[in-house]
Amino acid sequence: MRRALPARTRPQRRRLLSVLVAGACALAAAASVSTPALAHPPPLAPNPVDPPFVPPEPEPPPAASEVPPAVTGAGAQPPEPEEEGEEGPRTRRAIDPSVVTGIVQPERQISDTMREVGNALLAPPRESLGVLFMLTRTMSVIAEQQQIVPKINQFTREKRGEITIFPTMFFDPGRRPSLGAIMITGGPGGSSTSLRVGSGGPNEALLETRIALARRSPIPFSAVAEALYDMRTSLQYYGIGQEPESDPRNRFRPMTRYRDARYRHQRVRAILSGGVRPTENTEIFVSSSYTTHIIDDSPDDGGRAMSFVFAPGSVPGGPPAMGEASRNHIIYSEVAARLDTRVDRGAPREGAFVEGYIGYAAGVGGPDVQFARFGFRGALFLSVFRKTNIIAPKLVVDDLRSLTREPVPFYELTRESDFRGFHTRRDQLSTTASLDYRWGFAPQISGRLFVDVNTMGPELAKLGAPRWAAGFGMDIYASLQDIGSWAFSFSPEGVGFFLSFGVPNSFGDRQHRE
């Protein structure tokens, strides 16, 4: 008959456990102590009674046929043959660092444990920063694919087969996070290619490929060909005008409490662009694109879908009816000219910047949509106190005019150009005035304070009440171009955080607009 053991009480078990833990620690401590102690026994004091120590006779050197002694240590390899002279070996060759240094066990200092603990604690921010700078390394290639013609002195890169692949992650409030990857290759000369893929679920997809080429002779020029397919959902549409809720051009559905509609946007786009730099400070660009837009209700947003917030068919370019999708094909061509007298684009430098453009768009195979875009942006970069303290007033005007009676699709309307607040408005005319103060406070890093004022409207006389945003940030730049920047922006609508890499934020680009 089996006799049941007396059950231990809970406090007894805990006491036993704590004693066991303490004992294990003591044993481990004893083992740790004994290891270095045995490895390096303390020197013994000589006994005066003992006879003097006589070293033994040295052993004869091993014969050439004998196997050389093994080398200990990680990564050890058989030592290289030694040249021997009459008085013994003169040279010993090796290449493995562990053999060269001869260190079998590295030294350890008392502070090493604390350093290792600190190193482990700092690993997350350190590795994050490492990834960030790894991205900047690649982003410099991406920057070359922007609508910029390099200056002659920028043609110094000799890229041969550099291939970089890194993951991407996009977070946008109100939307699903998207994961993807980008592969960039640098070819000989100034050519580069990139392939970008991403997905955030069944309604979020991205595939983009781009080939860029730049040459310095006979005059610097660049050419870019690119293709894109993407599908995005839960995009926000607030209506037209500076005050969409009160703008009579917007027809909200009765009985809806939402004022921001959600829609799904699919694009198939191809762009060809080329630019030349006839003089050191001027650039001329010609570009043309063909884009197919498919707009329908956002499937995951229920009552916020565009057809539920706005009267069906009332949004130009939006879903014609509930549950249906609109499809438009638009060709857009543009000529832009740019004058930038700054020596470098990235660093705070004195100079002036002016850009003007004019473009024409036409619908293909659908409604007779035709419109023209034109605008300019100009900025002065003035030094105050020091050469690297730059105050820069800037004015940006973007206008869009319909050339037919057909309304312009809402996704083609002008947005708040260069405004660093929230981008929630669309209309035909946008003006943004801004004042930036930049100062270089560390090598290749500058601080930035800014204030932006933006207003929009159907025409100059009907601009709405201005919106403002102010904030601060930091730019990382190299001598010739921006690498990246971040900024916090404060406005009555909230606080925004902006992080950008490789994209010169002072340059307009209508072809890649949303």
Added chain:
Amino acid sequence: MRSARLLHLAAALAASFSLACVARPARFADAPPVTEIADDEPIDVPLSVEVNDVVEFSDLFVGRPLIEAMRPLRKPPPGDINALDDVPVSSWFRPLDVDPGAFEATYAEGGAPVPPYKVLLERAPSGNGGIPVVDALGRRFELRRDPPDRAEVRTAAAAISARIVRALGYLTPEVYVSDAVEGDFTSAPEEQHPLSIVSGMEPGEPDVRKKQLAKTLVEWLESAPSSKDGSFRFSATRWPPAIDVGRTLVAGVRGDDINDRVPHENRRTLRALKLVGAWLGMTRFTPHDLRDAHAGPPGEGRLVHYIVGADKSLGTEAIIGKRPEQKDEMLLLATSASRPDPNIPPRSASTRRSAPSARRSIPPDTALPSPSPRWMSPTAPTPTGPPVASPPSPRR
């Protein structure tokens, strides 16, 4: 009960922590010290590495300091020293016999350039500015001149420092000070040296190449005044001594070189460059100043690592001041290296306020008696026979 458990736990933690903080010295293998690093395994000619300045400098001066500031571990010991704490001979460090005769015979192996010079439409990466030429013996040199208001300063520094650095054990190209008249230079727009260093961006049209070469030569000749006899003084760097394969990486190892086993940031030879630069009065030491060359007969070539750009040494830039091309380069040296040269008296406030013409100046003339040591070749003889030099191996 609870206090006893906490006591046990605290004791265990204290014991573990104190034991983890045990110090111990390094233990070495029972073997004679390595006296030579066997990094001479033959390799194919690797790809040329020309790292983008944008990337490299942002990484060097922003990224790495920030990241390393968050790594509180001790710096690992150098991987290129032996058990005696010496730097063995390797492709990075190979001391010479510093006896003057022996040193000059070994260092100045090829000799000064011999006119006439054919100017090439190529890059001159062994320093700032300069033009690549082929001399009468078919050897490629890169010629550099003095600043317009400081005669003999930079050219002398280039030749002196190259020898000093070589005498320390680092590998440097041969540098000579020489002079020539305008008629000694001709342009060779179509000529390409077997050891050419091109960027791939050179224009291809013959007319454009010819114009660009002519412009380059004129600008180079006019960059500093000639001496009274109409000659132009320059320093001539024999580069490349073998096939130039681009810059030495400032960190990590070259993946295409099996001999490169020690991360460069862990090489004592490179770590010590701070001190070498400070000693030589270099206000900056950039990644441009380290270059690799693939040397050796075909099939047995290996990488050799050189230090170039010695013309910035001996306080020349402290005298000359900031040049336009260095406006965005950062100081690589520690603060000790960027201190002003003690041999140069500091400028007083009155001097700083004075007009440029009132500054100290060295007469832009060669009227001073020239010492004419062996490495100076005021007038190199023109060879009468055909060129005798031939390139060591064709570029792949």
